[in-house]
Amino acid sequence: MRETFARGTVRRTVPRSRRRPLRVRAEWLFLLPAALFLATLAAYPFVELVHMSVSQVTAANIFHDWPFVGASGLQAVAATADFREAALDTVIYVTLVVGVGLVGGLASAVMLWRGGRIAGFTLALMVFGWALPGLINGTAWRFLLDKRGMVDTVLGLFHVAPVYWLVDNRLPLVSVALVNAWVAVPFATLVYRAALLDLPKDVLASADVDGARPWQVLRYIVLPLLRPCTLVLAVVSLVYAFKSFDFIYIMTFGGPGTASTTLPFLSYRLAFELYKYSDGAAVALVTVLVVLVLAVIYIRQVGREERG
Amino acid sequence: MGAEGSRFLSRRELLQRAAVGAGSLTLAGGLAEFIAACGGSSPASSSGHAPDPNTTGALTVWHYSSQQDVKTVQDYTALFTRKYPKVDVKLQYVEFSEMPKRAIAAAAAKSGPDVFIYGGNEVSAMYQAGVFKSAESYWQGFVDRAQFPDGVLTRFKNQLYGVKGYVNLTGLWYNKDILDDVGVQPPKTVEDVTATFARIASSGKKYTPIAMTGQPTDQGDWTAWPWLSGFGFSYPNPDQNAIQQAFSLVDEWARKGYLPKEAVSWGQAETFTRWAVGDVAFMENGNWNIGPASRQIGSKFKYGTAQLPTGPKTGGLFLGGEALWIGAFTKVPDLAWAYMQETLLSKTGLLITLSESGGIPARHDMSTLPDVTSNPLLDPYVQEVKNRGSEYPPEGGAAIAAQAVVAQNWSAVIAGQKSASQAAKDTAEGVKANYHK
Numbered sequence: 150m151r152e153t154f155a156r157g158t159v160r161r162t163v164p165r166s167r168r169r170p171l172r173v174r175a176e177w178l179f180l181l182p183a184a185l186f187l188a189t190l191a192a193y194p195f196v197e198l199v200h201m202s203v204s205q206v207t208a209a210n211i212f213h214d215w216p217f218v219g220a221s222g223l224q225a226v227a228a229t230a231d232f233r234e235a236a237l238d239t240v241i242y243v244t245l246v247v248g249v250g251l252v253g254g255l256a257s258a259v260m261l262w263r264g265g266r267i268a269g270f271t272l273a274l275m276v277f278g279w280a281l282p283g284l285i286n287g288t289a290w291r292f293l294l295d296k297r298g299m300v301d302t303v304l305g306l307f308h309v310a311p312v313y314w315l316v317d318n319r320l321p322l323v324s325v326a327l328v329n330a331w332v333a334v335p336f337a338t339l340v341y342r343a344a345l346l347d348l349p350k351d352v353l354a355s356a357d358v359d360g361a362r363p364w365q366v367l368r369y370i371v372l373p374l375l376r377p378c379t380l381v382l383a384v385v386s387l388v389y390a391f392k393s394f395d396f397i398y399i400m401t402f403g404g405p406g407t408a409s410t411t412l413p414f415l416s417y418r419l420a421f422e423l424y425k426y427s428d429g430a431a432v433a434l435v436t437v438l439v440v441l442v443l444a445v446i447y448i449r450q451v452g453r454e455e456r457g
Numbered sequence: 458m459g460a461e462g463s464r465f466l467s468r469r470e471l472l473q474r475a476a477v478g479a480g481s482l483t484l485a486g487g488l489a490e491f492i493a494a495c496g497g498s499s500p501a502s503s504s505g506h507a508p509d510p511n512t513t514g515a516l517t518v519w520h521y522s523s524q525q526d527v528k529t530v531q532d533y534t535a536l537f538t539r540k541y542p543k544v545d546v547k548l549q550y551v552e553f554s555e556m557p558k559r560a561i562a563a564a565a566a567k568s569g570p571d572v573f574i575y576g577g578n579e580v581s582a583m584y585q586a587g588v589f590k591s592a593e594s595y596w597q598g599f600v601d602r603a604q605f606p607d608g609v610l611t612r613f614k615n616q617l618y619g620v621k622g623y624v625n626l627t628g629l630w631y632n633k634d635i636l637d638d639v640g641v642q643p644p645k646t647v648e649d650v651t652a653t654f655a656r657i658a659s660s661g662k663k664y665t666p667i668a669m670t671g672q673p674t675d676q677g678d679w680t681a682w683p684w685l686s687g688f689g690f691s692y693p694n695p696d697q698n699a700i701q702q703a704f705s706l707v708d709e710w711a712r713k714g715y716l717p718k719e720a721v722s723w724g725q726a727e728t729f730t731r732w733a734v735g736d737v738a739f740m741e742n743g744n745w746n747i748g749p750a751s752r753q754i755g756s757k758f759k760y761g762t763a764q765l766p767t768g769p770k771t772g773g774l775f776l777g778g779e780a781l782w783i784g785a786f787t788k789v790p791d792l793a794w795a796y797m798q799e800t801l802l803s804k805t806g807l808l809i810t811l812s813e814s815g816g817i818p819a820r821h822d823m824s825t826l827p828d829v830t831s832n833p834l835l836d837p838y839v840q841e842v843k844n845r846g847s848e849y850p851p852e853g854g855a856a857i858a859a860q861a862v863v864a865q866n867w868s869a870v871i872a873g874q875k876s877a878s879q880a881a882k883d884t885a886e887g888v889k890a891n892y893h894k
Contacts (some may be wrong), residue, residue, distance in 0.1 A: 209585040356516060405721035405871065406868045408869070423858045425858070
């Protein structure tokens, strides 16, 4: 047996036919826990979701055989006014959460860039708000946005008439989305701040020497350098916003009427309020497919980042 | 009619029998006899399933009584353990709207509690998913079964599953101090309502005329039902004109500020909390608030209850209340039945409910008790049961999806999201599409 090493030393060799299978088996072994975890908690539920969405499932047969109906169930649900309204609401909701989250996160990160005690304290407070469960945040904001809540009380000091944040027409959807964005901002701040601290100091110093004004530094140096980070953050925020459910459940329950019913909430209502399991599954499937597309974009973007 | 084989009375049947019964019944005896108008008496027989009082074991009970009224469930349990001291009763709180989902999920794993205390509108779905065990054999051996009218029994395929020991329904609560101050009386018909609210709103005292639930949930549907049915709406016959008249009424109240728009986010509990502040003249809410009102309002202001105003077609009121059910996967069905028997089916248990939350006992032999007949807060409810009670869940639970349509549109009108006419059109179409499926 001969041993050779890459740098000219001897390395132990084994016949090719024996060596490769061993390596493959070891790799699979390491992957097994994660694969089992994913198969149990992601793949199996997804397969069941697809199965349910192409079947006729109600409370009466949920534990029995599910008659196959194919894509007709999905088509029927997609043709309803409820689905169209929920899809539109979802687009508005996602746009607001992602838009406000990214802009707010960037603004906060720039303000907290230099560090210091106040910055540290502010960041800690923001993380605290972000880490709180949606149930707590949603309930607190529901009281804050009530007609007799703090927001309207403060506005009243400036002679602003009460705003029906969670009641009037489209405003509930916007209000809940902004609260959701409020929670998304700290995460974006953390990511942006980390990216800002990682910016090449020499480039920033050169800009300073060349007399660039702060907004010019931001516009022509910082933002272009943050582009990869922004892309990844945007995809993560899109996924987060698209599957958001808890704030709507707590703050408006999809109402008034159906004014703040997004696709995830419509799916919940169909499946667990009306016991139309297959209809709920069909809506959930649409949501999952959109999230999957976004996930693929995210993975490709991360791959590009890693390749430099 | 509802689920296959369900023997719920239809609203029409209930009202017809009520009309026959109401004429001949006195107030004292009217309540139970009204509910019993539909039910025949059965000869008493001894129960053949009563466990030995020295039985040991554990019993799990799912309930949704929040901290405010959990004492009632604890008192039921004390009543049970007095007779079965060696049984360990585990009370598990499950949020009201979550209970059907959790129960169905548990049934998938062939598990669940021994006893459910549940009075929502999803019993049909729960039954279909195999959550409940039939209590028919126990019921046939129950000595006091003749005391309970058919109106409080839930049957599927001619088998008894659930029994409501008491009934709950909505009425009109009023702040007497405000009414005296403004000089108005509780309205008796829908024609009087808006005028009364207008006088309160224009009194210059910053009073809010009324609080009620506008949530797009079954609580909203529960609240809307008296007004809708008052104009002739029913689930099998969702008359658009009737719906529009009811929605126009509530639309006007919301637009003119008589009903705060925030009502769309209020459940029944929040509606009570808002009314209890003291600046709201009326509240549509249930008799279960009698206990909390005495504890929370005390002498802060004088208050009373009245029957909800009637519409041109009178209108119905859902007869709610918590029923007891045996879990399908219980290992101790005899103990589960014993729990039902000793608590919400017994006189002592029902007196606990009556005194602590104002639940109206359904037993015939309790209808003449002074606790029932001499309580001025309860009396309007007793009259409502007698004259306008209608089955809940409506149509034996077959109208869940249609109820959601009603609740969403009710909520949308109060919020100003839809006009009364648009909401009426959407409701009529939605109910037709969902009820007949």
